Amino acid sequence: MNQSRAYFAPRRLGHANLFVGNYERAFEFYNDVVGFNEVYRQPDNMASFVSNGNTYHDLGLTDVRSRYAAPNQAPDIWHLAFEVETEDDLVRGYRQSIDDGLQYSFTADHDAAHSVYLHDPEGNMVEVYADVVRDWWTVRHGIIIKEKPEWVPGVTNVPSKERNYPIDPAIKVVDQAVFHAKKITNVAIVTKDFAAMFRFYRDRVGLKPIVGTEDSPYALLNGTAGHGDFALFRPQPGLKPGMHHVGFQVWDEADLERSLALLPAKGIKVERDVRHAARRCVSIRDPDGLLLQFHVDRDWTPATIATMDVETALYAI
Ligand SMILES: [Fe+2]
Numbered sequence: 001m002n003q004s005r006a007y008f009a010p011r012r013l014g015h016a017n018l019f020v021g022n023y024e025r026a027f028e029f030y031n032d033v034v035g036f037n038e039v040y041r042q043p044d045n046m047a048s049f050v051s052n053g054n055t056y057h058d059l060g061l062t063d064v065r066s067r068y069a070a071p072n073q074a075p076d077i078w079h080l081a082f083e084v085e086t087e088d089d090l091v092r093g094y095r096q097s098i099d100d101g102l103q104y105s106f107t108a109d110h111d112a113a114h115s116v117y118l119h120d121p122e123g124n125m126v127e128v129y130a131d132v133v134r135d136w137w138t139v140r141h142g143i144i145i146k147e148k149p150e151w152v153p154g155v156t157n158v159p160s161k162e163r164n165y166p167i168d169p170a171i172k173v174v175d176q177a178v179f180h181a182k183k184i185t186n187v188a189i190v191t192k193d194f195a196a197m198f199r200f201y202r203d204r205v206g207l208k209p210i211v212g213t214e215d216s217p218y219a220l221l222n223g224t225a226g227h228g229d230f231a232l233f234r235p236q237p238g239l240k241p242g243m244h245h246v247g248f249q250v251w252d253e254a255d256l257e258r259s260l261a262l263l264p265a266k267g268i269k270v271e272r273d274v275r276h277a278a279r280r281c282v283s284i285r286d287p288d289g290l291l292l293q294f295h296v297d298r299d300w301t302p303a304t305i306a307t308m309d310v311e312t313a314l315y316a317i
Pocket of ligand 1: 015016023060079127
């Protein structure tokens with residue numbers, strides 16, 4: 001197997017899909033507290049999909065009782081999804097990686113996007129996808145109950161070379177919500193085999209390290225249009241391997257202060273409040289205990305980010 005070929009050149013983290021204890025309760029929380037609108041719902045999958053216009057969903061909230069969940073599935077991340085430029089790029093990367101022996105779990109036609117799914121070296125599921133329509137809201141809204149059509153990359157259809165991802169979309173605000181999330185920006189994972197995971201996301205998925213190396217305590221990797229999309233941390237006492245947090249950009253620091261003032265009345269505790277030169281960042285937990293990070297960038301540059309110690313970085317990148 002070729003050891004250094006990146007198959008994809010992702011633009012950014014497009015969404016995360018979370019297994020939640022109850023998808024209707026989770027939607028209420030992600031609407032009332034996090035500040036996302038529901039774009040569409042799939043009752044047959046027991047899932048709600050939320051966004052404010054950044055893309056066709058920033059988060060999937062999939063019930064642990066969904067047919068996609070394993071028996072006794074606990075709340076956790078199901079997959080993280082990276083957006084690539086075009087379907088043609090997706091299919092070429094997929095085919096090259098298959099030729100090199102990479103194995104995929106499945107492929108999917110989501111109407112708005114075509115996707116391939118594989119596992120990283122520690123079993124976290126990664127989706128790589130390309131939007132296949134520009135007006136995604138025409139195919140993803142309201143209640144959707146339908147079987148997904150089969151999609152065989154490069155066979156079912158001639159892969160499109162169009163760039164269909166949203167460019168500068170208008171972002172809505174859920175005014176009455178505690179936080180005013182603009183969009184998902186990042187996911188952080190704690191990993192046992194840091195070097196192997198670093199190399200997988202750099203050399204196979206195609207993210208670019210902007211802070212850290214395979215030997216450092218933590219690393220931050222970017223897509224080509226990204227914002228610090230993906231962080232890796234070594235395990236430490238109290239941290240189990242797997243997702244550590246999912247992060248969202250909010251409007252500005254005054255808006256973040258407004259959010260903080262509303263938390264006590266909701267009975268929500270701040271788990272960590274980081275004020276670093278690179279970023280202001282507040283973390284809370286959702287009803288299932290998943291850690292959510294809300295941030296406003298300050299001097300968000302690799303040189304300033306790299307001044308964070310690992311404990312700060314754990315709650316700020
Ligand atoms: Fe997905």
